[in-house]
Amino acid sequence: MDIINVKGNTFCIDTGMSYIPFYKLNKKEIIMLDTGWKKGEREGIEEVLEKNNFKVAAILNSHAHIDHIGNNSYLKEKYNCVIAMSAYEAHICSSAVNLKLYYQSQTLKDVKEHYGHMVCKTDIMIEEDQESITLCGADFKIIHTPGHSPAHICIITPDDAAYLGDCLISYEVMEGAKMPYAYILSEDMKSKAKLYDLNCSKYVVAHKGIYDNIKKLIDDNMDFYESRAMRIYEVIDGSMTMEDIMKVVIKSFNIRVTNAYRYAFIQRMLTSYVEYLYEIEKLKLIMDNGFLKYTK
């Protein structure tokens, strides 16, 4: 894994899969903005930290997804660092029972087994109306961008470099993504539009890119998510249950569903698109012989 200098004391670790930014407080101490996956990234991240003699003084998370908080509790234990994130996201990952709010279709036993490592204790909760946070003497600005996750935030470092987390995705990811995830797509679209107002000198997208200007990337992201929603709309024929829609989408998008986790994952992604189509009144909900169905 390489380290890239974004600007001034703002750097990021290129894990291959994502960019994990960090802010250098001094020669030794850093604040990590997210901590990556446990599976496939922990070893590499640890190696980078050790090789550079870094000590993690704090972790500031964009949101509580598995690929962003995967090493929170591990690093907290190792470096005795503080963790800060949005209060609502902090509650979600505060226990396995709360994580089940997100992994609704999986049993608590499964959640514990597969996602238990995500459970961590957040020391500093960022409130909904909070616009900045000071960690170890460094001031970070907070932009609230809910939608991709319930209380996703973008973080601007003291170097005026903005970490956008998963609020935007890169062109590379757009090329490969069949249905990029959003918890509430309509809110996510509003948050993407909110980024037009930013005027930072650098922007870091978690999956993954560094940009000087993001105006076109915002346009293209919004068009991309909208076009995915419309592709789903196009395969809906007559009146269909969510399962019916899932069946045609899997076929038409050529998605491989090999196990129950993958099924639950695809279901979570699809639901937000179908809900979006319902919210923008492209779809109607009807009751048909006791079944809830979507129709145009």
Ligand SMILES: [Zn+2]
């Ligand atoms: Zn995410």
